[in-house]
Amino acid sequence: MKRLTLNAAAVVVLVTTIFPVYWMFLTAFKPTGDIQSATPAFWPAHPTLEHFVTAVNAPGFWTYWRNSLVVTVAAVLIALVTALLAAFAVARMRWRGRGAFVIAVFAAQMAPWEALLVPVFIIARDTELLDSLAMLTGVYFMITLPFTIVTLRGFLAAIPPELEEAAQVDGCGRLAAFRRVVFPLLAPGLMATSLFGFITAWNEFAFVNVLIIKDQDKRTLPVWLSSFRDVFGTDWGATMAAASLFALPALLLFLFLQRRVGTGMTAGAVKG
Amino acid sequence: MRTRSGSIWPYLLIAPTVAGGAFLLLYPLLKATVISFQHFRMGELIRGGAAFAGLDNYAELLSGTEFWQVLWRTAGWTAINVVLIVVLSTGVALMLVRLGRGLRLALMSALALAWAMPIIAATTVFQWLFQSELGVVNWLLVTLGFDSFRGYTWFANGTATFAVLVILVVWQSVPFAALTLYAGLTTIPAELYESARIDGGNGWQVFWKITVPMLRQLFALVASLEVIWVAKCFPQIWVLSQGGPDGATTTLPVYAFKIARVLHRYDLGSAVAMLTVVILAVALVSNLRRMVRQ
Numbered sequence: 001m002k003r004l005t006l007n008a009a010a011v012v013v014l015v016t017t018i019f020p021v022y023w024m025f026l027t028a029f030k031p032t033g034d035i036q037s038a039t040p041a042f043w044p045a046h047p048t049l050e051h052f053v054t055a056v057n058a059p060g061f062w063t064y065w066r067n068s069l070v071v072t073v074a075a076v077l078i079a080l081v082t083a084l085l086a087a088f089a090v091a092r093m094r095w096r097g098r099g100a101f102v103i104a105v106f107a108a109q110m111a112p113w114e115a116l117l118v119p120v121f122i123i124a125r126d127t128e129l130l131d132s133l134a135m136l137t138g139v140y141f142m143i144t145l146p147f148t149i150v151t152l153r154g155f156l157a158a159i160p161p162e163l164e165e166a167a168q169v170d171g172c173g174r175l176a177a178f179r180r181v182v183f184p185l186l187a188p189g190l191m192a193t194s195l196f197g198f199i200t201a202w203n204e205f206a207f208v209n210v211l212i213i214k215d216q217d218k219r220t221l222p223v224w225l226s227s228f229r230d231v232f233g234t235d236w237g238a239t240m241a242a243a244s245l246f247a248l249p250a251l252l253l254f255l256f257l258q259r260r261v262g263t264g265m266t267a268g269a270v271k272g
Numbered sequence: 273m274r275t276r277s278g279s280i281w282p283y284l285l286i287a288p289t290v291a292g293g294a295f296l297l298l299y300p301l302l303k304a305t306v307i308s309f310q311h312f313r314m315g316e317l318i319r320g321g322a323a324f325a326g327l328d329n330y331a332e333l334l335s336g337t338e339f340w341q342v343l344w345r346t347a348g349w350t351a352i353n354v355v356l357i358v359v360l361s362t363g364v365a366l367m368l369v370r371l372g373r374g375l376r377l378a379l380m381s382a383l384a385l386a387w388a389m390p391i392i393a394a395t396t397v398f399q400w401l402f403q404s405e406l407g408v409v410n411w412l413l414v415t416l417g418f419d420s421f422r423g424y425t426w427f428a429n430g431t432a433t434f435a436v437l438v439i440l441v442v443w444q445s446v447p448f449a450a451l452t453l454y455a456g457l458t459t460i461p462a463e464l465y466e467s468a469r470i471d472g473g474n475g476w477q478v479f480w481k482i483t484v485p486m487l488r489q490l491f492a493l494v495a496s497l498e499v500i501w502v503a504k505c506f507p508q509i510w511v512l513s514q515g516g517p518d519g520a521t522t523t524l525p526v527y528a529f530k531i532a533r534v535l536h537r538y539d540l541g542s543a544v545a546m547l548t549v550v551i552l553a554v555a556l557v558s559n560l561r562r563m564v565r566q
Contacts, residue, residue: 006367006370006371007371007372007375009278009367010367010371010375010379011375013367013377013379014375014379016382016384017379017382017443018382018386019384019400020386020389020394020397020401020443021385021389021397022394023395023400023401024400028402034533036406038411039411040406040411041365041406045319049545054448057431066371070538072471074446081288081290082288082289083289085286085288085289086285086286086288086289088285089281089282089285089286091287093279093282095279095282095283098282101286101367104293104373105289107493108293108297110500111301112301112504112545112548112549114504114506114545114548115301115528115542115545115548115549116297116300116304116527117529117532117541117544117545118299118304118307118532118538118545119299119301119303119304119307119465119467119542120296120300122298122303122317122538123300123303123308125317131498138292138296138348139296141292141296142292142293142296142297142386142398145289145292145293149289180344189306195495197388198516199388203391203392203507205392205506205507205510205511206506206507206510206529207337209510210531210533221392221505222390222391225392225396226392226395226396226507226510227391228396229283236400236403236406237561238397239400240396240397241395241401243393243396244393246390246392246393247389247390247393250388250389250390251385251387251389253367254385254388255384255385255388261503270549272375
């Protein structure tokens with residue numbers, strides 16, 4: 001009896017959690033007639049792709065999709081490279097000022113970014129970087145960088161330096177030792193941090209609203225989707241299709257990376 | 273650590289980070305502080321040459337009624353959301369521990385999926401769920417017998433809009449909090465629970481005497497993160513209601529954005545943002561201290 005109550009409660013939580021996501025995809029696949037019926041259908045009886053066709057053919061869709069992708073991927077990659085260098089210095093070297101640097105990185109993780117909307121806007125205007133994807137990339141890079149450094153440092157510290165030393169004894173240079181031994185072991189860490197960076201940049205809404213002003217072709221998907229009423233009016237099928245296309249990369253990436261992150265890849269490397 | 277001190281390598285390796293932080297974080301932060309003490313509006317934006325204004329902006333904010341209204345609304349907004357998030361996610365975490373393997377994996381996947389849902393996509397979906405004529409929420413309420421919700425326009429009423437935003441933010445936040453607390457729960461040794469049961473403790477007592485003390489720091493961390501997240505929450509509110517109707521959902525970040533972007537009062541907007549940071553920092557530090565010490 002207790003078991004049954006528990007399972008029933010779990011099913012309620014499960015349905016509540018999943019329902020908005022399900023409803024988004026379901027509406028996107030429903031023909032307009034079904035969407036507008038007085039009694040909603042909870043199953044795709046007559047699936048159609050018409051709303052996806054409308055969404056994809058909406059003016060600028062592909063431009064915004066490309067902008068989002070370019071900004072996100074660039075910000076994540078630059079942050080990964082920059083963070084890897086810094087994390088290596090922190091985890092593997094001893095130098096004056098290291099403690100202060102680590103504290104600064106931790107503090108930067110809590111940076112009040114929404115307080116920086118006005119100054120970043122003014123700086124962008126003064127340097128003629130308004131309406132530019134480069135400025136946007138720079139901001140997203142900086143938002144994700146502190147977290148990336150902290151996480152990669154943790155992963156690096158967990159890899160015993162003896163592994164690298166062994167490779168160096170075996171005739172590898174320091175760079176080659178890093179590339180062949182440490183880098184593969186660091187893969188879960190790189191995935192974890194790039195997932196976080198991707199979600200942050202893909203979602204970002206406030207800065208793109210402030211930095212992209214006149215040139216509508218530089219907008220990203222969140223801004224475009226937030227103005228769906230101007231684009232689709234009351235066409236909820238197309239709106240949900242657009243939302244699905246925006247959400248899909250994040251959902252897929254999440255489900256794909258979730259399993260790989262945190263698996264102990266070094267588990268057998270030292271003990272054996 | 274094999275590198276001799278005095279080597280230039282570590283400094284070369286951190287140079288890109290330092291440069292990025294200086295130009296994209298430190299400099300804007302200083303500039304925000306300076307602007308909040310300046311007379312900086314549309315004219316100054318175009319012509320430059322902003323004059324020092326001392327504490328004028330802060331005085332203007334603190335002496336007006338609107339700022340205090342927004343401040344109390346933000347406090348209420350944060351309290352309601354965070355309490356709901358912590359209570360619900362604790363419930364879900366406790367549930368996850370007790371579930372069978374299949375249902376637990378299903379629920380965890382569902383939570384992960386909701387967690388990964390982009391903010392603006394979720395916000396758009398909620399506008400559709402709560403749509404007046406065709407929205408599934410109104411249909412459900414009418415079917416359940418609440419006939420007054422037939423064609424009810426949620427976004428015309430301040431309290432109703434506020435409620436929808438709370439549901440949205442709670443729905444978005446529970447997955448992270450629940451999965452984090454669940455991870456914490458799995459670290460508590462089963463022997464502790466067994467001995468408590470043998471001593472005759474019921475479920476409620478076991479929760480308050482064992483689970484809560486064991487996870488005090490994790491609870492403090494989750495609550496603090498949620499306070500930050502909810503108090504600073506901006507895109508959901510801006511997209512759903514732009515702080516309306518009649519300012520009923522204008523919290524501090526929305527207020528700062530409105531003042532700066534719509535009224536072109538960059539000085540006042542910066543002052544609001546600065547005050548938000550200070551208030552949050554004070555609230556969090558005292559809260560964390562209290563919870564960890566107990």
